[in-house]
Amino acid sequence: MASTDMQKENDGEKLTLSLQKEKSWAQPYPLYLFQDFWCPGIHIQAVDLFQQHFRAKQSDVVVASFPKSGTIWIKALAFAISNHQRFSLENHPLLTSNPHELVPFLEFTFGGGDIQAQILHLDNLAEPRIFGTHTPFPSLPTSTKESNCKIIYICRDPFDNFVSAWTYFNKVKPLSLTAVTQDEAFEMYCNGVIDYGPWWSHMLGYWNESVARPDKVMFLKYEDLKENTSFHVKKIGEFLGCPFTEEEEKNGVIEGIIKLCSFEKMKDLEVNKSGVIGRGSIEKKNFFRKGEKGDWVNYFTPPMVEKLSKVVEEKLSGSGLSFKKKFWDCWLVRVLPPTQRQSLWF
Numbered sequence: 001m002a003s004t005d006m007q008k009e010n011d012g013e014k015l016t017l018s019l020q021k022e023k024s025w026a027q028p029y030p031l032y033l034f035q036d037f038w039c040p041g042i043h044i045q046a047v048d049l050f051q052q053h054f055r056a057k058q059s060d061v062v063v064a065s066f067p068k069s070g071t072i073w074i075k076a077l078a079f080a081i082s083n084h085q086r087f088s089l090e091n092h093p094l095l096t097s098n099p100h101e102l103v104p105f106l107e108f109t110f111g112g113g114d115i116q117a118q119i120l121h122l123d124n125l126a127e128p129r130i131f132g133t134h135t136p137f138p139s140l141p142t143s144t145k146e147s148n149c150k151i152i153y154i155c156r157d158p159f160d161n162f163v164s165a166w167t168y169f170n171k172v173k174p175l176s177l178t179a180v181t182q183d184e185a186f187e188m189y190c191n192g193v194i195d196y197g198p199w200w201s202h203m204l205g206y207w208n209e210s211v212a213r214p215d216k217v218m219f220l221k222y223e224d225l226k227e228n229t230s231f232h233v234k235k236i237g238e239f240l241g242c243p244f245t246e247e248e249e250k251n252g253v254i255e256g257i258i259k260l261c262s263f264e265k266m267k268d269l270e271v272n273k274s275g276v277i278g279r280g281s282i283e284k285k286n287f288f289r290k291g292e293k294g295d296w297v298n299y300f301t302p303p304m305v306e307k308l309s310k311v312v313e314e315k316l317s318g319s320g321l322s323f324k325k326k327f328w329d330c331w332l333v334r335v336l337p338p339t340q341r342q343s344l345w346f
């Protein structure tokens with residue numbers, strides 16, 4: 001191992017020495033309670049470096065999300081919207097690159113190597129620079145919080161978020177590792193123990209900032225985006241300062257972007273079906289599962305519904321943020337066996 005890598009590993013270990021620790025759902029590394037969030041052990045040093053060295057620009061766009069809330073979708077949309085006058089839909093970078101490649105995670109921009117060279121590289125990227133992050137709002141670098149750069153945040157109904165996380169972690173876990181059981185994962189989720197959790201404080205950090213500074217933070221829910229994508233695409237364009245002209249609307253640019261970034265289209269692209277990403281350990285196909293809202297009815301038992309409903313109510317109460325369910329969403333789960341629930345969904 002090169003001496004700089006060894007130095008980094010030692011620095012990472014030093015950072016975790018006094019931190020509370022929990023096991024991860026399905027990874028060999030533990031989660032550490034770092035700056036009040038459960039940071040995956042392998043990300044702590046990267047988050048620390050990004051906090052210290054990242055210099056935001058006023059024109060930056062940051063796509064923030066709680067994991068398994070539709071990050072890849074909102075990355076694709078933000079990229080396509082902010083570049084809608086630059087790229088034609090027929091020859092678009094999203095057809096040949098995965099959204100995580102086009103909109104890299106800030107946490108991993110200082111992964112290794114020469115920090116000064118990385119800062120220079122980031123400074124020289126074409127503007128607007130678009131980055132993703134799972135880091136909670138209070139832990140973003142000061143320059144990101146205080147500059148006028150724009151933040152688009154996406155979160156998801158915790159019921160579906162749990163199912164998406166549970167199924168995902170099971171797929172990506174190393175073969176040699178036994179994942180926690182669904183019951184254990186559910187218990188941990190209800191206690192906020194999940195990568196970048198607790199999910200409620202993650203959501204509330206961005207929610208409160210979006211209420212205080214709506215011109216800086218745009219807060220989106222996966223369910224709303226799914227229900228009326230066109231409305232939100234227009235809003236994102238306005239928020240980012242690149243609104244669609246009447247002519248563009250008439251010419252179907254918004255519809256084209258929605259189609260390009262749709263679950264069906266993205267899941268089917270060769271660039272998203274094969275290959276790996278990150279440190280080479282995650283297969284890109286794992287970012288696409290069902291892409292629906294309401295899949296939780298196929299996984300939740302009545303006691304689970306009751307328990308998570310209570311946690312959501314308790315943690316979000318008084319904040320103005322809610323994930324309302326229709327009465328019969330919960331009724332269905334009580335009366336139907338799992339095999340019949342999906343067929344009666346809406």
Ligand code: A3P
Binds near residue numbers: 069164262287290
């Ligand atoms: P499901 O597991 O419920 O299918 P993230 O990108 O934050 O990891 O979120 C992953 C979730 O977003 C998965 O949800 C995935 O299927 C869904 N997803 C991926 N691409 C999508 C798209 N273009 N539109 C809607 N949902 C999408």
